[in-house]
Structures are given as C-alpha cells and as structure tokens.
Amino acid sequence: MADKALITRLDNRLDQLVNIDMGERGVEHLFEAARALEGQSLIGAAADTLMAVPEGGTVVITTGSVSRAWITPDLGENDGPSGAAAIARALVLARNVTCVLLCEDTLLPAIRNTCQAAGLFPVTLEQASIAKADKSLATIVMLPYATDDVGGQAQAETLMDELNPDLLFSTERVGRNEFGVYHSMRGIDYGMGRARVDLLFDLALERGVPVVAVGDGGNEIGMGKVADHVKAHVPYGDACQCGCGGGIGAVTSCDVLVTAACSNWGCTAIAAAMAARASNAKLLHTPDHEALLLDTMVANGLINSTHGIVDDNVDGFTRQSHIAVAELCRSIVSRAI
Ligand SMILES: [Zn+2]
Secondary structure (H helix, E strand, O other): OOOHHHHHHHHHHHHHHHOOOOOOOOHHHHHHHHHHHHOOOHHHHHHHHHHOOOOOOEEEEEOOOEOOOOOOOOOEEOOOHHHHHHHHHHHHHHHOOEEEEEEOHHHHHHHHHHHHHOOOEEEOHHHHHHHHHHOOOOEEEEEEOOOOHHHHHHHHHHHHHHHOOOEEEEEOOEOOOOOOOOEOOOOOEOOOOOOOOHHHHHHHHHOOOOEEEEEOOOOEOOHHHHHHHHHHHOOOOOOOOOOOOOOOOOOOOOOEEEEOOOHHHHHHHHHHHHHHHHOOHHHOOOHHHHHHHHHHHHHOOOEEOOOOEOOOOHHHOOHHHHHHHHHHHHHHHHHHO
C-alpha cells in the first residue's frame, strides 16, 4: 500500500490533468464547484469509494447515449462506453465484484463488445455468480433498461430489490432536467428511445446506496450536485432550445461527482487512482487498452458525437489525445505502483 500523502498528491495531479477544458465547454467551472463541495480530489474521492466496495459485492454501472435519437435508436456515442469498461475491469480485478451494466437494448451489442475488448466476458447473472465464487473468469452482466418513464420507475424498484447493489456508477449518461426532458448539449430534446436509468440512480440515493458519477457537460447523471453552476456556466444550462422552460442540467445528483473535459478521461484517471491505491498495475487503463477500445468502438459503429461521424476522435478530441491521457495518467501514478 502506497503512503497516504503520496496518494493525495497523485490524486490532485489526476484531477488537474483531466479537467483542462480543451473542449471550451465550461468544465473548469464545474470542476471548481464540485471540488469545493468535495473538499478534496474528485478522482481520489471516487477511487476511495470504488475501492471500498465489499470484496465480492455488486456494482451497477451505466453509460451510453443514443446520440442521434431523432434519427435512429441504434446509434450510440463513443464517449462513455470505453470509460465504463475501464472502470468495470478495474472493479472486477480489484474487488472481485459482479458488475451489472445497464443501457438501452439498442446499444447493448456495441457496449457489450467494448466491455469484452476490455477483458470482461459477457455472461448472465447466474453465470457471473459462479465465476465470482471460483474467481475463474472476469465477467460482466449486461441488461437492457426501460426507455419509458413508467417502465423505468418500475425497473428501478425491481433492480434495487433484486440486485441489492453496493454502489452505482454512471459515466456520460444523460439525465432528465426539472421538467423530465433529456437534452443534448445543444439544448434539444433527445429523450426518445433513451433509457430512464436516472430513475434508478435517484432511488439508490434515496436508499442511501453510494453513487459515483462522471460527466463533462452538465446534462449527465450526477450533475444535479452542481446544478446552479451548470445553469451559470454551460451553454443552454439556463435555457434550452426545446421550449420546455428549463435548461439542460440533469436533476439527478450523486455522492461523488467527477468532472472531466471528456468523461472517458475521468474514468481513465479513476482507474489509475485505483491502481495506485492497490499498488497494482493491472488496474490501469493503459494506452494499449485505450487504442484497442477506440478501434472496437469504431468497429461497432459508435459515433464521435461532436463531428457526427463514426471515428475514433471521441468528443472531437483526436485519437492521439485519448491515448496520451492514458499514458499521462499512468505516468502520474507510476511512483505508487
Ligand atoms: Zn428543454
């Protein structure tokens, strides 16, 4: 176990790295606000919470955005899935947990293949419990989530009762605003065909189950924690373009909020902080892993939503910048590993 003062310094450097607002989207304001509320490194707080999941426990993860919902529900974006896969991998290796990933039925194939490229074989809940008992296979369970409000609320209650999760983790998953509308960063309503998984996160918070959330724009699950700052600093934060009367900010809050210029970078940094805590390089999301996941996401038709094209420039940032972030995160924590 690395010493605590060193870990704190590394956490702060990871925070700084992933919150450089290269996309000019106002994330530095959200970072300052979240950091003031947390009173410490966001990446560090997230890693501590994830590493505190009981050995052999259950974690619910969500990601995925039907990026052009008004055209087709079959198209997802490529910020989110690789980050979620990196966190699931680190959790399985560090804590031997069952990870249950929830997303739209339409996005399951692409996200499943991304998780598999990260080393996790997709199985059923029953199969996952066998694998967990004898530690013979790194697995992930994928389940579709309802895309209507009534179904989403009913499934929230069923899943909380049946899975009894120890923690919920969300990255780059849009949540509804105060009028129940799901907005894109351009302030339009794109709730059609979208999983109402934010209702599950609200229920988890109500029941006192820890929630860690990663976001880069203000419209994601978890951003309810800094709602005033989303209104003040993010384009369409105070008034959308759909006419609902609200802004794009998501109402769903969280216990630990991680901001980043690109949500995938937040996840890469959290995995690095987990690796530092465990002194275990296997938990890292390495540059090689990132390259493989970028290729896998392109092969599975996930879109660079900034440019409206299927390529590996996630959120409009070049492929090289994503691989570089993975390398820099690894360099930052190398002294602890
Ligand atoms: Zn609206």
